Amino acid sequence: MWNLYLPVAGNSINILLLFGLGAGVGFLSGLFGVGGGFLMTPLLIMAGIPSTVAAASDSNQIVAASTSGTYAHYRMGNVDFKMGFLLLVGGVAGGTLGVQIIKVLRTLGNADFVIKITYVLMLGLVGSYMFLESLQNLWKKDVVEARRAEPRKPSTYARLIQALPWQMKFDKSGVTFSALVPLFLGTLVGILAAIMGVGGGFIMVPVMVYMLRMPMHVVVGTSLFQILFTCINVTVMQAISNHTVDLVLALILLVGSTLGAQVGAKLSKRLKADQLKILLASIVLLVMVQILASLILPPTLLLGYKGGH
Amino acid sequence: MALGMPMRKFARLSLWVAAALLTSTMPAWSAKIRVYPDLVQIGAFFQGTEVSLEGQMPPGCEAVVEVCGPEVNETLLRKGRRAGLWMTVGELEVQHAPNFYLVLSTPPRIPELNGQDTPWGFNALRSRLKIRGALADQEKDRFSSEFLKLKESEELYGSLPGTLRVGNSPEGQAVFQGGFRLPAKVPPGRYQVRLSVVKDGQILEQKTETIEVRMVGFPALLAALAYEHGALYGILAVAIAIATGFLMGFLFKGKAGH
Numbered sequence: 001m002w003n004l005y006l007p008v009a010g011n012s013i014n015i016l017l018l019f020g021l022g023a024g025v026g027f028l029s030g031l032f033g034v035g036g037g038f039l040m041t042p043l044l045i046m047a048g049i050p051s052t053v054a055a056a057s058d059s060n061q062i063v064a065a066s067t068s069g070t071y072a073h074y075r076m077g078n079v080d081f082k083m084g085f086l087l088l089v090g091g092v093a094g095g096t097l098g099v100q101i102i103k104v105l106r107t108l109g110n111a112d113f114v115i116k117i118t119y120v121l122m123l124g125l126v127g128s129y130m131f132l133e134s135l136q137n138l139w140k141k142d143v144v145e146a147r148r149a150e151p152r153k154p155s156t157y158a159r160l161i162q163a164l165p166w167q168m169k170f171d172k173s174g175v176t177f178s179a180l181v182p183l184f185l186g187t188l189v190g191i192l193a194a195i196m197g198v199g200g201g202f203i204m205v206p207v208m209v210y211m212l213r214m215p216m217h218v219v220v221g222t223s224l225f226q227i228l229f230t231c232i233n234v235t236v237m238q239a240i241s242n243h244t245v246d247l248v249l250a251l252i253l254l255v256g257s258t259l260g261a262q263v264g265a266k267l268s269k270r271l272k273a274d275q276l277k278i279l280l281a282s283i284v285l286l287v288m289v290q291i292l293a294s295l296i297l298p299p300t301l302l303l304g305y306k307g308g309h
Numbered sequence: 310m311a312l313g314m315p316m317r318k319f320a321r322l323s324l325w326v327a328a329a330l331l332t333s334t335m336p337a338w339s340a341k342i343r344v345y346p347d348l349v350q351i352g353a354f355f356q357g358t359e360v361s362l363e364g365q366m367p368p369g370c371e372a373v374v375e376v377c378g379p380e381v382n383e384t385l386l387r388k389g390r391r392a393g394l395w396m397t398v399g400e401l402e403v404q405h406a407p408n409f410y411l412v413l414s415t416p417p418r419i420p421e422l423n424g425q426d427t428p429w430g431f432n433a434l435r436s437r438l439k440i441r442g443a444l445a446d447q448e449k450d451r452f453s454s455e456f457l458k459l460k461e462s463e464e465l466y467g468s469l470p471g472t473l474r475v476g477n478s479p480e481g482q483a484v485f486q487g488g489f490r491l492p493a494k495v496p497p498g499r500y501q502v503r504l505s506v507v508k509d510g511q512i513l514e515q516k517t518e519t520i521e522v523r524m525v526g527f528p529a530l531l532a533a534l535a536y537e538h539g540a541l542y543g544i545l546a547v548a549i550a551i552a553t554g555f556l557m558g559f560l561f562k563g564k565a566g567h
Contacts, residue, residue: 003356005493007528008535012356012493048494060546067554072561116396232547239543243536247546248528254550258557295394301462303401303455304386 008246009053015252017047022061022256029257030069030264031271032280033220034201035062035227038287040253049249051305056238057246057253059231064254065261066228072265073221080172080218084225086179087186087204091230094190102195116295118195123288126206131281134274157211173214173222185211186226193230201227202284209277216273220265339482340366342374342504344518349491351524357495360520361488362413362473366506368483370513371420372473373505375429376489376520378409379498385456387443399443403456406438408496410466411489417471423510431457431468464492497522 005012021043025036037058044054073079105114164178185207193200201223208219239245268276342364349358366372382404389398412419412429419430427433435453444452460466473487500520506513524532535542 003354003493005351005353005355005528007351007524007532010494010496012354060550063547064550064554064557067551068557069554071555071558075558113391113394113396116394232551235547235550236540236543239535239546240539243539245535245543245546247531247535247542247549250546250550251553254553258554261554262557262561295396297395299388299395301455301459302388303452303459304388304397306384306386306400 004248004252006049006053006246006249008244009049009057009249011048011050013047013049013249018249018252019256021047022065022253023260024256025253026065026068026257026260027264027267028260028283029062029065029201029224030072030261030266031220031268032201032264032276032283033069033073033205033223033227034280035059035066035231036201036257037062038202039283042290044249049246052242052244053246053249056235056242056244057249059234059238060245060247060250061253061257062231063228063235064250065257066224066231068258069224069261069265070221070228072262073217073224076217076221076265076269077172078217078221079225080170080214080222081225082168083170083173083182083208083212083214084222086182087189087208087222088226088229090183090186090188091190091193091200091204091226092233094187094192095194095230096190097187098191098194101191115195116291118192119291120288120295122192122203123284123291126203127281127284127288129210130206130277131285134277134281137274138278170214173212173218175213177212182212200230202280205280216276217268220268220276340364340504340506340514340516342502342516342518344502344520347518347520349495349520349522350526351497351522351528353527355493355528357493358491359488360491361486362502363484363486364504364516365478365482365484366504367508367513368477368481369508370483371507372415372475372485373420373429373507374413374473374487375501375503375505376409376411376413377501377503378407378496380405381408382406384442385459387452401440401442401444401452403453404439404441406456406460407434408465408498409500410434410460411469412467413469413472413487413489415471415473415475415485419468419470420507421510422507422512429505431466434466463494464490465494491520491522495522497524 002015003012004015021040025040028034028039029036037055040058040061041051041054044058045051049057070079161177161181164180166179167176168179169176189200189204189207192203204223204226205219208214208223209216214222235245342362345361345363346358349360362374364372364374382402383406385401385403386397387399387401388395391398412431414420421427435450435457438453438456440449440452440456457466467489469489472489473485475483475485478484500522502518502520504516506515
């Protein structure tokens with residue numbers, strides 16, 4: 001008897017399949033500091049869950065996975081709470097703004113085009129940049145280490161952020177800059193995440209690495225901390241206004257994903273930062289190719305249900 | 310009891326005569342349909358169920374059975390090409406679509422009526438649908454077909470000609486048997502099971518039964534909580550998630566420490 005009925009999704013599904021999905025995505029979550037919604041939701045839809053329920057229940061599941069992951073990383077001293085909090089505040093503001101932008105786009109009638117193109121461009125850009133940069137680092141390890149030793153030339157970007165008010169020292173991340181920077185970047189990611197309908201972990205992680213110059217291990221923990229709160233908000237909102245959170249579905253997923261997140265967090269400690277980045281970049285690029293294929297190949301049916309990502 | 314042999318013979322004979330008379334002047338109300346089970350309960354382990362049908366009709370007739378759920382309005386997304394890329398290009402509202410529809414029959418093709426519109430089958434269903442929204446008038450046929458295909462791919466609509474098997478009963482009636490599957494996706498509600506007996510392209514008679522699909526036990530409890538106490542349900546869901554996350558963290562910490 002391996003099938004369980006999901007009362008809100010209105011369908012029955014194999015427990016082992018859900019558990020496996022949860023474990024796999026939770027593992028990636030603990031490893032990279034991403035929520036994994038961009039992977040899980042399409043997989044759930046393929047398994048026969050209505051897209052709106054898949055997205056909402058997945059955010060409930062991410063709450064568990066990111067609690068587990070944040071906790072594991074916190075014990076290893078990998079969470080920069082100050083930075084996470086600022087990014088979170090920006091993210092909430094950006095999310096609110098992004099929802100309004102989507103509403104305007106919908107009335108103009110080309111929302112889906114903007115969403116899909118944003119997706120492909122963001123994933124393609126972030127994925128390729130991260131992939132190439134890490135590959136370069138892995139090849140020329142010595143050169144990079146030598147270069148890191150000498151003081152870095154301040155770029156325009158660096159000079160700009162040094163000139164901003166409210167300079168703050170982030171001990172865990174070992175960086176100092178204006179509080180406005182994480183607030184602004186958080187807002188930006190929040191807008192994109194709301195437009196794309198995802199938690200935004202896979203954009204937040206590269207932003208922290210490349211624009212906030214945080215060390216990779218702290219990035220993962222801090223990103224998870226931020227995702228935790230974003231997903232708590234989404235879960236409660238979805239439960240209240242759309243009734244699309246399926247607790248049974250989320251529970252089975254989260255048992256798998258919390259386990260996976262612990263294993264992922266452990267492994268992230270063992271892998272080198274560039275190896276982590278290359279792996280994440282490959283997954284991001286794979287998702288991008290899949291979305292691109294869905295845009296280019298003709299669909300089997302010209303009608304579809306609303307919701308999802 | 311104390312009936313003599315000839316007396317008993319006579320009684321049996323008169324019964325046969327009566328039966329023969331009855332069948333020769335077959336009254337119109339003789340068709341029957343039975344559904345088993347007529348109450349389907351969705352419990353925690355529900356994964357769809359088989360429903361069996363059994364009925365009788367005058368010999369030489371054809372039977373059509375429709376299983377039909379309540380009509381609902383649905384909003385769907387229309388896909389199309391923009392700048393060479395496939396994406397959603399607008400919304401369509403489909404009205405008068407039952408949330409579940411099956412048609413079964415005894416002959417290997419769904420019977421059609423002579424000289425009037427056939428009230429069952431996919432063609433009838435298609436002509437009842439009203440589609441509004443982002444489409445031109447001449448596209449309506451195409452999108453009503455797409456709608457049926459979408460529902461068919463989810464096992465919510467189906468056309469199953471020839472799935473009812475005909476046999477003869479001792480009473481001279483034709484009996485038929487068959488069944489269908491209610492998928493796990495079937496929405497709770499009341500479903501009409503309508504038998505139409507067809508002879509020479511005319512409807513002889515119709516009979517209707519119902520199947521009720523109801524959530525019970527844990528799923529019913531959870532669904533009620535989700536729909537009637539959304540905020541509480543959301544907070545509960547988050548609390549469970551956080552507790553599990555921490556619990557898993559503690560368990561792993563213990564293991565790693567030793």
